[in-house]
Amino acid sequence: MAQGLRAAIDFLLYEWLQAQTLATRERFADHSRETFDAVLDTCERIAREKYAPFNRLVDTEEPRFDGERVILPAATHEAWKAYADSGMLSAAQDYAIGGMQLPYTVEAAGNAFFAAASVSIGAGMLTVGNANLLMAHGTDAQRRAFALHEFAGRFSGTMCLSEPQAGSSLSDIATRAVPDGDDYEADPLGPRYRLRGNKMWISAGEHELTENIVHLVLAKIPGPDGRLPPGVKGISLFIVPKKLVDAEGRLTGERNDVALAGLNHKCGWRGTTNTLLNFGEGRYPVRAPGLDGRGAGAIGYRVGEPGQGLRYMFHMMNEARIGVGMAATMLGMAGYLASLDYARNRPQGRPIGPAGKDPAQPPVRIIEHADVKRMLLAQKAYCEGALALELYCARLVDEQHTGDAAAADEARLLLEVLTPIAKSWPSEWCLEANSLAIQVHGGYGYTRDFPVEQYWRDNRLNMIHEGTHGIQALDLLGRKVLMDEGRGMQLLGARMAATVGRARGVPALAAHADALHGAWDAVRAATQAAWADGDPVPALANAVPYLQAFGHTVLAWIWLDVALAAAGREDAANRGRLQACRYFFHYELPKTAAWLQVVRERDLTCAEMPEDAF
Amino acid sequence: MAQGLRAAIDFLLYEWLQAQTLATRERFADHSRETFDAVLDTCERIAREKYAPFNRLVDTEEPRFDGERVILPAATHEAWKAYADSGMLSAAQDYAIGGMQLPYTVEAAGNAFFAAASVSIGAGMLTVGNANLLMAHGTDAQRRAFALHEFAGRFSGTMCLSEPQAGSSLSDIATRAVPDGDDYEADPLGPRYRLRGNKMWISAGEHELTENIVHLVLAKIPGPDGRLPPGVKGISLFIVPKKLVDAEGRLTGERNDVALAGLNHKCGWRGTTNTLLNFGEGRYPVRAPGLDGRGAGAIGYRVGEPGQGLRYMFHMMNEARIGVGMAATMLGMAGYLASLDYARNRPQGRPIGPAGKDPAQPPVRIIEHADVKRMLLAQKAYCEGALALELYCARLVDEQHTGDAAAADEARLLLEVLTPIAKSWPSEWCLEANSLAIQVHGGYGYTRDFPVEQYWRDNRLNMIHEGTHGIQALDLLGRKVLMDEGRGMQLLGARMAATVGRARGVPALAAHADALHGAWDAVRAATQAAWADGDPVPALANAVPYLQAFGHTVLAWIWLDVALAAAGREDAANRGRLQACRYFFHYELPKTAAWLQVVRERDLTCAEMPEDAF
Incomplete structure (x- = not known):
């Protein structure tokens, strides 16, 4: 499994995001693609050895309290120790306090392996977020007494x-x-x-x-x-x-x-x-x-x-929200790769049409059935798209921290607008991917003998914690698209327009470019219609459908941009990326029309439902 | 909970389907609304006393094998005994063999209470289906030696x-x-x-x-x-x-x-x-x-x-598929009613707009938030709509068995077309309802202290067993809409047209009528486009999106027909039905456009994905 994930990460990091160019920044001057790769290698190995083998164990041996202590499986202790020993807890910190000065983009990519291997065995993300908050807002003494010991894993x-x-x-x-x-x-x-x-x-x-x-x-x-x-x-x-x-x-x-x-x-x-x-x-x-x-x-x-507590805490919550999005994405990827493996090996049924009419012929592997391919391609589109979005956001974090003033401010504003999507979209659609992974497995997928039902159960949390779907929707439509007089949204639109402009020059992508252009126009129009008279009650009545439409449009943009990096290459992996992009534009983006309709019309069907009529 | 379910069933059975008129049929001549109600009362009581209290127990105390016997909780034995003693196993059978000659419509409604209370504690449905098959295709001796003992619960x-x-x-x-x-x-x-x-x-x-x-x-x-x-x-x-x-x-x-x-x-x-x-x-x-x-x-x-084995078995499988649809529906209803109860009692947050600006005011109950209402109304629309569909299909079974020749044949054909929807639609959308029920509960819904996460887990089976979603889709687009030269589909269209005609005369429903008319036209056009050249490979490449669009259109029709029975009444429950209908037309039916687009265009994005490109 880790192989497919590594290939996806490598392409997105180096071919698409050009993460290696971060080494030209002063803070990352000691780094190079080689050092980044070494970190990814280490994470991949620890995740494979200390996390993945125990993912089912931690599902069946829940934490229990003996009256004195909370008992966790030995494997959880070993996973924590291996993670702390790897240095990932302080990966992004200054050399002066024992860190690696690693870009957040690479840190996030490395952590992805752990989430894919066993999302719940580790709790490193919270520890790092906690310590980062103290580094930003605590006193020297608080940093020394608490944060440094968190980075060290004590x-x-x-x-x-x-x-x-x-x-x-x-x-x-x-x-x-x-x-x-x-x-x-x-x-x-x-x-x-x-x-x-x-x-x-x-x-x-x-x-x-x-x-x-x-x-x-x-x-x-x-x-x-x-x-x-x-x-x-x-x-x-x-x-x-x-x-x-x-x-x-x-x-x-x-x-x-x-x-x-x-x-x-x-x-x-x-x-x-x-x-x-x-x-x-x-x-x-x-x-x-x-x-x-x-x-x-x-x-x-x-x-x-x-x-000022909430403001400080938001420092931690924004990182946590990207972390939740990445966790949801990795659960989706784990299910995708498991169901892909199953579909490649499970013989059952025959092709549709004349080729399948002869029952004396042996059955084919289920990956040859169109509907199984649909379920696999949907998972690929959801999960690799979400992974691209999370890494894009991580790259913005690095820009915010190490770019020049203008670039940093632009990155900050884009992150404000994109964070609700980075948190909510994978929580919804990589959960759907997990459901498709079960479906590919048929009855086997519903048993605890295969891993996919656990991915699905684990992933259901992500729409709830660190701000529910409803909270993310209010944050997006009620705050983020309005802030700085809509400048965050304008910046996002400008980036989409740039992608659209480049894609129009690539014949295979030109139709997608037009579709994205139209979809973003529709999102903007719905935003204006929702806020037509400034009254938040009808504006926000359909905030979740708005979040869904906005999210699908962002993902279409991400896919089109990824496709630009894949276009013109003849190898199978890049052909697959182009096909996933096409899937997204043909099967997914058209869904936004139904979601936006109720936003645009400020539909009050739900809001006006009398309580006694339920 | 049973109260809300009973009210929904009573309305659909008597106000909408006019099930009491079945008593005019010779087979049901001894029956009346009173005898039907007595059966429902009994089912409701046994489900409340012998099923519901043990639903979590059977989740945590799984069956285990001691090497000799499979051990089940005592509650499961008691539930089986109560169910068998109720006579429900032979409810639809002739008086001559100890049955009640109850219409299937009422039998199905009665069984709904058991599914809502604990879907997995009982396995009566399989026993009845098994015995029914033997009544239809077995010899006298086989009926006597096996079927009669199944009806008796031995x-x-x-x-x-x-x-x-x-x-x-x-x-x-x-x-x-x-x-x-x-x-x-x-x-x-x-x-x-x-x-x-x-x-x-x-x-x-x-x-x-x-x-x-x-x-x-x-x-x-x-x-x-x-x-x-x-x-x-x-x-x-x-x-x-x-x-x-x-x-x-x-x-x-x-x-x-x-x-x-x-x-x-x-x-x-x-x-x-x-x-x-x-x-x-x-x-x-x-x-x-x-x-x-x-x-x-x-x-x-x-x-x-x-x-001839498969043909005989299909006798049992069609009943089983309606049974699965009803089980999925009841899991959805159970979650809906649980989350409705939670939302009515949980105080949290304040209204949007000026009314919520004063933090010194106490929080409101969450049912007052628009997004919570949206999640509740969606559940209501999914689950009560699905319940109406299942009871409609059950009524067709009675028509097939006791109507005159023409009506029976029409019912048979309609059932052929509707069975894939009756099985698949609740499996998908009442599962979504369960996810919304979790979401309404927030973090509590994700814990095993509340029942909704179990409903969600239980419901995930229904898209798999008795023919997966993919199988239902091939059955619908590859067989059912074509059979008898499309007569089943024409009959369904005629019933929709009749509903549309009536609804156009009701001002509150006229716009919905037009929307349904247009949606069904689009389904028919997509059907023809898919089969334009008769080649099943491109025709069936998008059978699942077709199934989804067809299902949503059927449900829109069901809701519009139910709304006709509710229209003009001023009480809260009927106002709620009209609002749920409106929800379905505003929020759900527009989704069909995206699904049908790929069917109409015979999109091969998925089918043509090379295996090595995943």
């Missing part, structure tokens, strides 16, 4: 946003953080608070994989009247370690008051512990030196300014 | 078609049946054969729920040269009981040579044992009186004529 990280009563609605969180004593601002690790509250859906919230767990927790600081400030503007961010540490990150030997309240038992993605955590309920009362015991609660160190 | 039944090397491709089955001795035709239970072979995916293939299991087995009788005849014309049908019986169906005490070779472990639908069976491998050698032991193998009694 500590792992979580993000604690949701609460049982407030899932997507962060303005309603009720976790309370009060200053811990009069000298609360004097702690070397940052202003010290006591936190009390419950956090739900916390991935990797409790385990023994690492010496410590660094929780990044959203909470509210009560005002002088003792009440929590309403809305998202009252949210602050805190570092709440599972075990207390000194200024160098050494364990003091004292446990912080963070207690596992329960493990969530999920449909899939079972290798990663998912928890409900109680902060400051008194299970592990903290009597740290110098504290008078007044303020019961878990010790937390504020990051940055009060009231 | 025996259960299976259908044994697939083999490990031949899933959907029945022409390649290799199970061999040889005459058992020179006097093989003299057995009172029918011509006696010895069978050897393996059968895969056999639901309820081994268990202790009943005294005996009646396997209906497709096998081939070798020719004089000892070779099996190629193709489907060489297939015959045999009764192979797990335990041998005398002419009255009493157990002789001897076991037949049918051995469990393995249990299949599935993604869902875990309450029903699914097996690989070995016939005649010698595990239970049979030395029945009068046999000389020459012919090792499992004893089987031929049903009807040699070479």
Whole structure:
């Protein structure tokens, strides 16, 4: 399987995105295609040896709590150790702190192998995101005591946003953080608070994989009247370690008051512990030196300014959203490659038409049936298209960090517009790919003897976590296409126009270019129609169909651009890319008309449905 | 939950289909709406008491084999007993053999409650289908010895078609049946054969729920040269009981040579044992009186004529396909009603627009959000629409059995065309409904603490068993729309035209009527374009998109017809039906354009994809 994935990644990185040219940037000057390849080789090997063989094991041996500790399979411990030892946790960091100064594009490509091999055995993405946030917004001391140990693999990280009563609605969180004593601002690790509250859906919230767990927790600081400030503007961010540490990150030997309240038992993605955590309920009362015991609660160190917590957290969430998109994509790829292998080897049935009339002839392999080819080509179009989109976004991250000011700003704006698509589109369509992978296998695909049903179950999470489909849709139509007076959308349109212009010069792609031109016009027209009078209620009533149409149009553009890199080459792989592009334009892009119709007409059929009429 | 389902069924049965008028038929003369209601009451009660409480249990306590017996939870035994005691196994049979002479429409409606409560705890549908086949094609002795005991619940039944090397491709089955001795035709239970072979995916293939299991087995009788005849014309049908019986169906005490070779472990639908069976491998050698032991193998009694096995089996498969459609529909309904309940009670978030700007206001229930309403209304449109279609097909079965000759023939032809839709459409779209039900629940829906993830997993089977999506599509476009020179399709078109004509007279529905008229024209045009030159290869290359477009058009028609029964009534439930109809026409029917385009253009993008280009 890894072979097909590597070939797809190599083409997209080097033939399409020209990632090797990143080595001309000062930050990446020591790098070259050779060093990039060495990283990919390492990731591929560790994923093959330490992840893939245990993917079913972590599905059947779920994390369990023995009252003291959360027990995970030994394979999960070994996978974590191998990942940490590989250096991937700090791959993108400065040499000065032990990093490789690797472009994010290559880091993301390397991590793809792990997601394809076993999406839930590892939780490295959260740890890196957590540490990156502290590098951006923490103090020197916080970086040294927490982030550096996360990059080294000694500590792992979580993000604690949701609460049982407030899932997507962060303005309603009720976790309370009060200053811990009069000298609360004097702690070397940052202003010290006591936190009390419950956090739900916390991935990797409790385990023994690492010496410590660094929780990044959203909470509210009560005002002088003792009440929590309403809305998202009252949210602050805190570092709440599972075990207390000194200024160098050494364990003091004292446990912080963070207690596992329960493990969530999920449909899939079972290798990663998912928890409900109680902060400051008194299970592990903290009597740290110098504290008078007044303020019961878990010790937390504020990051940055009060009231800015959500903004800081978004730093982590945008990376997390690209990570979710990549995970969804890799689950799709894993299913695609498994079903391709099955279809190449399974004999069954005969060709349609005269060639299949003779039952005395042996059956053909199912890859020879048109409908099986359709299901395989759809998967290829969904998954390799999504992979291209994720790597494109990763390349924009590098541009944002290392390009000149104008290029960096353009990359930033494009990322704002593309992130909801990068997160939502693979979550929906690579899940559909997994369903097709099951279908190619027939009854076998529905059994646990083959891997595809697990990919499908694992992938169903991706439309939910890190912002649901509905949240992504509101973000896109309600914020991203409007921000900076629509400049992000204009920039995206300009990039599409450039692709269209080049494709018009290639006979095999000219019709696709016209189709993309028309589809983007329709998206723009629907955007304007939705916002015709500025009223958000009818504008946003069909935000999800808008997200779907926008996403399919973006993917058509990505495919056309990839096809430009493949055009004129005669080898089988490039012929396959051109065919996948053609599939997307013939079978998928026409779907956007139905989605846009309700947006354009501001259809209120759903919004006006009376509750008692359901 | 059962309440919402009952209301939907009552409306469709009595207000829309006028099922009470069936009591004017001679066969149903003793019946009335009161007796129908009594049956529905009983089914609803047993499903609520004996099925629903154990739906999660049968998911977690899968069938297991202790080397001797297959162990099922006690709840499964109790559910079977309650179902058998209810008389539903013989509900449609003649009074003379202990039946109720109930219309199939009402039987199907009654069975819907069981599927909604726990789709996999019961396997009554297969038993009834098996016995019905024997009533139609068996001898008196076979009916007496097998079918009557199935209707009484003493025996259960299976259908044994697939083999490990031949899933959907029945022409390649290799199970061999040889005459058992020179006097093989003299057995009172029918011509006696010895069978050897393996059968895969056999639901309820081994268990202790009943005294005996009646396997209906497709096998081939070798020719004089000892070779099996190629193709489907060489297939015959045999009764192979797990335990041998005398002419009255009493157990002789001897076991037949049918051995469990393995249990299949599935993604869902875990309450029903699914097996690989070995016939005649010698595990239970049979030395029945009068046999000389020459012919090792499992004893089987031929049903009807040699070479007609597949035709007889189709008798059972058509019922099974409607049953699968109903099961898929009920899983969808169960998810819809669960997510509706959740959405009505879960507070989270605030309205879009000025009303939601004040974070000090308490959150609203999520059913007040437009996107949640969209997800609920889509589920309602999919599931209540599918339910209407299944009941419509069931009503056609009654017409076929009890209508006058012309009406019966029309019903038969309509059923031929509609059966692929009745099987495939709910399998695809009520699965999508289950995914939306998860989405409405957010993270909670992805946990096993809520029922919706199980509905989704259970439902994924329905696109596979009893003929995959691809098989249904070939059946529809390759056979059903062509048969009798297209008369089935013409009859369906005439029924749509009648609905369109009536709807044009209702202002609220007139636009939908025009849309349906146009959509059906497009389906007909695509059918003709696909078959323009009679070459089946390009005609059938896009059979699945055709099936999808045809299905959506049929459902639009069903919804418009249901809306005619709801129009002009002011109560909430009928307003909801009209809104669901409007949803279907605004959001769903426009999707058909994209599917039909590739059919009309005989697009070969998929069919021509070279294998090495994947």
